[in-house]
Amino acid sequence: MQIFSKKDSIGEFAKMVTAYRIIFPNSEKRLTEVAIDLFNKHFACLRKPEKGNVSAAELISALRVICANVRRIHEVLPEAGLPEYEIKAAETAIRQYVSNMFGRLFSQVTGVLAILQSQQRDRESPEKMKPLQVALDSGKNALLQGSLDILVDFRQLLDDNLELLVKLRDLYIDWVQGGFQDFFTSLEDLFLSVSRGTCDGKLPLMERLQSDKVSAGLVLVLAQLSVFIEHTAIPKITEEIAVGFFGGGARSYEDGPAFIPAEICRMFRSVGDNLLHSYINMQTCKLSLLVKKSIATPNWLKYKEPRDVRMFVDLLLQEMKTVEAEVQQVLNQGSTRKHRRSDSTGSTNSSRSNQIRDDRGNRSSKHRARSRLLESHMAKLFKQKVEIFTKLEYTQESVISAIVKMCLKGFQEYVRLETFSRSGFQQIHLDTQFLREPLKDVVEDEAVIDFLLDEVCVAAAERCLDPIPLEPAILDKLIHAKIAKNLENNVSSLY
Secondary structure, three states: OOOHHHHHHHHHHHHHHHHHHOOOOHHHHHHHHHHHHHHHHHHHHHHOOOOOOOHHHHHHHHHHHHHHHHHHHHHHHHHHHHHHHHHHHHHHHHHHHHHHHHHHHHHHHHHHHHHHHHHHHHHHOOOOHOOHHHHHHHHHHHHHHHHHHHHHHHHHHHHHOHHHHHHEEEEEHEEEEEEHHHHHHHHHHHOOOOOHHHOOOOOOOHHOOOOOOOOOOHHHHHHHHHHHHHHHHHHHHHHHHHHHHOOOOOOOOOOOOOHHHHHHHHHHHHHHHHHHHHHHHHHHHHHHHHHHHHHOOHHHHHHOOOOOHHHHHHHHHHHHHHHHHHHHHOOOOOOOOOOOOHHHHHHHHHHHHHHHHHHHHOOOHHHHHHHHHHHHHHHHHHHOOOOOOOOOOHHHHHHHHHHHHHHHHHHHHHHHHOOEEEEEEEEHHHHHHHHHHHHHHOEEHHHHHHHHHHHHHHHHHHOOOOOOOOOOOHHHHHHHHHHHHHHHHHHHHOO
C-alpha cells in the first residue's frame, strides 16, 4: 500500500488544480474527471492488495490517508464531490475486507477436513495416531478460535474514531453479523452435500471429494463438529457479538436481523443428524456386503459338516473393531449402563440346550430337532419385548449398536434367500453362536444380539431341508477351539 503514503502527489495535484483554475476558469469538468480518476487509483490498492488480505490496522491506516487526501482535494475542487465517492468506496473496501476475512476462516476450517480426507484415502496415519480425534480437535479450534480472532480484528475498526468509520458503524455491524450468518450457512451447505453424497466443485474441499470417495471417518467428524457448532461455537460467538457488536439495524425490516443464532443451531442440529445416519449407513453397507458374500457364495445344499467358524466371522469382527476405533476417537461414552439379559429372558439356545438334556435318550435326533425348532418359535412369544431400533444418540454405544443391529437384520434377510442342507444350517448355527459374545461387548443391550442372532438361526431353519442343529457339546468344542486358535494367533503376532 505504498501509494497511500505518497502525499507529494496529492499536494502537487492540489497546487495544480489551483493554478489551472486561475489560468482556465471554466475547467471544472476536466479537473473533476482527473480528481475522480486519481481517487479511484488510491482505492484500487484496497480492492487488490499487493500482499494478500488487508489487515484491520492496514485498512484503518489506508482510510486515514485517503480521508486526508480527499479533504485536501475537496478544499480546492468541491465540484468533484469526492466525499460522496469516498463513502461509497469505503463501503466497498470494508465490505470486501469482511468478506475476505470470512473466506479465510472458511478455508482454514475446510483445509483441516481436506487433510483428514487425504489421510483416510491414502491411509497415511495409523489408528494409534488417532487421526479422527486430531482432525476434530483441529476443526474445533479453527472454527471457534478463528471466529474469535477475526472478531478481535473487526473490533479495531469499530473502536477507531475515524469519522468515515463512525458514519459506517451500523452498516459495518450488520456486515459482520451477516458475515457470520453467511459463513455458517456455507458451512452447513458443505456438510449437507457430504451427507447427501453430492459435491460442489466451487469449494476446494468438494473438488477433492469429487475425485475421492468420501471417507466414513470424515462424515463422523463432521457430525460431531455439527454438535460442537450448535452447543459451543454459536453460543460463544453470540455472546461476543452481543458485547462488542451490538447495534446495527441498517438493514430493512423486510430483510430481518443479520445474525440469527437459533436458525444456525437448528440447521446444524438437522445436518448433524443426517451426517450421523450417513455414517451408520456407510458402515452398515460395508459390513452387509461382507455378510452378503458369505451367504451368497457357498453352495449350501452341498455343504460339508462344519469343523470351524468361517473366516468371514473373523473379517466381520475385524471390521467392527475398526468401526469401534473410529467411534471411540470422536464420540463420548454413553451415561446409561449396559442392559444384560436375565435368566428369565435367556437366549433360545439355553432353553433349547436344557430341553435337549431332558429329552436325550427319549427321542430320535430328528424328532428332537423339530422340537427345538418349535421351542425357538414358542420362546419368541414369551420373551420380553426387545426394542431393535431405538433413538439414535451421539454416543459410542448408540452408534455401534445401530450398525450392529442393521447388519444382523441384513444377515437374516440374506439367509432367507438361500436353501440349506443340514450341514449348511449347522454352519450358520456355529457362526451365529460364536458371534454372540464379541458383539455383546460393543452394544448397549445384549438382549438385542441374542434376539437378532436367534432370528438368523430361525430363518436358516425355515429354509433348511433337515434343520438339525449341532449338539451343545460339539458346538462348545468348536467354539472353544476357535477361541484358542485366535488367542494363539494374537500371541504370535506380538513377536
